[in-house]
Amino acid sequence: MLTLDRRFRAALALSPAALLSCNAFATNGYFAAGYGVKAEGTAGVGIAFPQDTLAIAVNPAGLVDVPDSFDAGVDIFRPVRSVTIVQASQASSYDGNGTKYFYIPALGYVHHFSAQLAAGIALYGNGGLNTDYSSNPFARFGASGAAGVDLAQLFLSPAVSYALDRHNEFGLAVNLAYQRFKAKGIGIFGNFSQDPTAVSDQGYDSSYGVGVRLGYTWHFNERFSAGVTWQSRTSMSRFTNYQGLFADQGSFDIPSNYGVGLSYKPIAAWTIAVDWLEIRYSEVAAVGNPVNSLFSGVPLGASDGPGFGWRNVSVVKVGTALQVNERWTVRAGYSDNRQPIPASQTFFNILAPGVVEPHATVGLTWKASRTDEISLSYLHAFEHTVNGEGSIPTALGGGEANLSLKEDSVGISWSHRL
Numbered sequence: 008m009l010t011l012d013r014r015f016r017a018a019l020a021l022s023p024a025a026l027l028s029c030n031a032f033a034t035n036g037y038f039a040a041g042y043g044v045k046a047e048g049t050a051g052v053g054i055a056f057p058q059d060t061l062a063i064a065v066n067p068a069g070l071v072d073v074p075d076s077f078d079a080g081v082d083i084f085r086p087v088r089s090v091t092i093v094q095a096s097q098a099s100s101y102d103g104n105g106t107k108y109f110y111i112p113a114l115g116y117v118h119h120f121s122a123q124l125a126a127g128i129a130l131y132g133n134g135g136l137n138t139d140y141s142s143n144p145f146a147r148f149g150a151s152g153a154a155g156v157d158l159a160q161l162f163l164s165p166a167v168s169y170a171l172d173r174h175n176e177f178g179l180a181v182n183l184a185y186q187r188f189k190a191k192g193i194g195i196f197g198n199f200s201q202d203p204t205a206v207s208d209q210g211y212d213s214s215y216g217v218g219v220r221l222g223y224t225w226h227f228n229e230r231f232s233a234g235v236t237w238q239s240r241t242s243m244s245r246f247t248n249y250q251g252l253f254a255d256q257g258s259f260d261i262p263s264n265y266g267v268g269l270s271y272k273p274i275a276a277w278t279i280a281v282d283w284l285e286i287r288y289s290e291v292a293a294v295g296n297p298v299n300s301l302f303s304g305v306p307l308g309a310s311d312g313p314g315f316g317w318r319n320v321s322v323v324k325v326g327t328a329l330q331v332n333e334r335w336t337v338r339a340g341y342s343d344n345r346q347p348i349p350a351s352q353t354f355f356n357i358l359a360p361g362v363v364e365p366h367a368t369v370g371l372t373w374k375a376s377r378t379d380e381i382s383l384s385y386l387h388a389f390e391h392t393v394n395g396e397g398s399i400p401t402a403l404g405g406g407e408a409n410l411s412l413k414e415d416s417v418g419i420s421w422s423h424r425l
Contacts, residue, residue, distance in 0.1 A: 034388045034414060036320050036347045036361050037158065038134040038264070038286055040368075041065075043113055044080045044420035048370015048384035049280065049326025050340025054268025055224060055234035056280035058328070059422055060115025063129040063166040066222035066236040066268070067178030070168035071125040073117050080382070080420025082111040086137070087390075087413050090144055090357045094399065094406035099147075103155065103360070105139030113420070123170045133160040133184070133261065136359050143192050144357050148403050154192030156358045157211075160261060161185045164220070178222040184241050184261060187213045188249060193358065200307040202251030209248035214259060216243035230272040237265040240290060254292035254312040262287045262294065266322075276330040284324070288317040288347055298355040302400040315359055316352030320344050326368075338370035338384070350396035353408040360410035363388040370418075380422040388414035 034040040041051025043061025053062055057069030060078045088103040117127035138155040145154055166180035189211045197203030218241030224234040241261035250257030266284035273279070289295035296314035305312055326340030346362040353360075366388035373381050390413035399406040 034342070034363055034366050034386070035284075035322050035344050036134075036286060036288055036317065037136045037359070039111075039132060040342060040366060040386060040388075042129075042131050043078065043115065044082075044382045044384045044418040045328075045338070045370065045372065046326075047082070047386060047416070047418050048338035048340065048368055048382070049328055050324045050342040050366070050368045052268065052270075052280040052282045052324045052326035052340060054222075054236050054266055054282045054284075055232045055270040056268065056278060056326070056328075059420075060117045060127055061113055061129055061131060063115060063127055063164050063180050064131050064133075064162070064220075066224065066234050067166040067180040067220060068168055068176040068222035068224040068234065070117055070127050070166055070178055071119070071123070071170045071176055072224075073125070073127075075118055075425040076116075077423045077425065078113070078115040078420055080113045080418055082113075082416050082418040084109045084111055084416045085414065088138055088360050089411045090360065091409040091411075092144060092147070092399070092406065093409065094147075094404055101140050101142055101144040101357075103138040103140050105141050105153065105155065106137060109137070118425075125168045126166065127168075128163070128165045129180075130161070130163050133162045135159040136361060138358055138360070140192070144408075145193060145195055148195055150192055150195040152192045152208075154358075156188070156190045156193075158188045159186060166220075174226050176224040176226070178224075180220040180222075182218040182220060182238070182241060184216045184218060184243065185213065186243060186259070186261070187211050188246055188259070190249060190252060190358070196307060197251065199301050200251040201312075202308050205247070205249055205251035205257070206307065207252070212246045212248035214243045214246055216241045216261070218242070218261065232270045234268045235266070236268075237263070239263055240287075251308040253308065254296055254314050255310055256308055259293045260291045262289075262291050277327070279327045280325070282322075282324040284322040286320045286322070289319050298352060302402050313355075315355055316349060317347040318345075318349060320347050334374045336372040338368070338372075340368040342366050342368075346391065346393065348393055348410065350393060351398055353393055353395035353398040353410050354400070356410060357408055360393075360412050362393045362410050363391050363412050363414055365389050366414070378424045380424075382418075382420045382422065384416075384418040386414070386416040386418075388412075
C-alpha cells in the first residue's frame with residue numbers, strides 16, 4: 008500500500024508535465040468521449056457501469072463497486088482538422104494539423120474502508136482543443152503568422168462513495184480544475200476587441216477553479232442497474248492574458264453536465280450499457296454566445312460579449328463488455344451526438360472545429376495475473392463537415408467557412424488490484 012501511494016504521489020507531481028502534451032479535441036464538443044481505457048472501449052458508457060477507478064469522472068457512486076486498485080493509462084490521440092474558405096466562388100483549403108499527436112494521461116486510485124464505504128482520487132484530462140495552421144486562414148483578412156489555439160483542462164478529483172444498502176449507492180467528487188490556453192495569429196480580431204492587446208500571441212495563460220460531481224446508482228437486482236450523474240458548472244479564474252478575446256473579461260468557466268445510464272447483464276459475464284449525457288456549453292458566454300454581435304458593435308471581451316456560438320450537446324452512448332474467460336474481456340461501443348457548431352457560426356470556429364458526431368470503439372483487457380491487468384482501446388470518430396451558411400460577415404467580404412474533423416485514438420492502461 009505504501010509503495011503504491013508513493014507511486015500515485017509521484018504521478019500527481021508529474022501531472023503538470025503530462026498536461027503539456029494532452030491538449031486536443033475530444034469527440035463531444037471539447038469534452039472527452041470517455042474516461043479510462045476500459046470505458047473508452049465501450050464508447051464512454053459508465054453512469055451505471057463502473058469498470059475501474061476512473062468511474063469517479065462519470066458517476067462517483069459507482070466507486071464502491073470497484074475493488075481496491077490503482078489505474079494508470081494514456082491515450083494517443085490524433086485529430087485531423089481542416090477548413091475551406093469560399094469567397095467570390097473561389098475556395099482555399101487550410102490544414103490545421105501542425106501538431107499531429109497528443110498524449111492524454113489518466114490515473115485513479117480507490118480504497119475501501121468497509122464494504123459500504125470507499126474513497127478514491129482520479130487525475131484526468133477533462134477535455135481540450137487544438138488547431139495549428141501553418142498557413143493562416145485569416146491571412147486574407149489581414150492576419151499574419153501561423154494561427155491556432157491550444158486549450159487543455161485537467162481535473163484532480165477526490166471522491167467518496169457510500170452504499171446505503173445493496174440497492175442504493177451515492178457518490179460525491181470534488182473537481183479541482185486547472186486549464187491553460189494560448190492563441191496565436193489572430194491579432195486581426197483585436198480590431199473588434201475592447202482590449203486589443205489581450206487577444207492573440209500572449210503565450211500560455213492558466214486558470215483554476217473548483218466544482219462538484221454528484222452521482223447515484225440503483226441496483227434493481229443482480230442484472231439491472233440505473234444511474235444518474237450531475238456535474239456543476241466549474242467557476243474558473245479568468246484568463247487575464249486573453250481578457251480581450253473571451254467574454255466577461257477573459258472568463259472561461261467549464262459548463263455543467265448531467266446524464267442518466269442503464270446497464271443490463273443478460274448473463275453474469277456479459278454487460279450491455281446505455282448512457283445519455285447533456286453538456287450545457289451555451290451557459291458559458293465565451294463558449295455559447297454567438298459571434299454575430301461582434302460585427303454589430305459588441306466587442307470581444309465585453310460583459311456577456313461574443314463567443315464561439317456553441318449550442319448544448321446531447322450524447323447517446325451504447326457499449327458492451329463480454330468476459331470471454333478468466334483472462335480475456337472484449338468490448339465495443341458506439342456513440343452519437345449533435346455537434347455544437349451551427350452553420351452560421353463556422354467562421355470564428357475555424358479555431359475550434361469540434362464538429363464530429365458518431366464514433367465507434369473497441370477494446371479488450373488481458374488479466375496478466377491475479378492482481379494485474381492490461382487494457383487497450385481504439386476509437387474512431389467519423390469525418391464530419393459543417394458547411395457555413397452566411398458565416399463570414401459582409402464586413403469581411405462575405406462567404407463561407409466550411410469545417411471538417413475526424414479523429415482516431417488508441418489507449419493503453421495498467422490496473423493493479425491491491
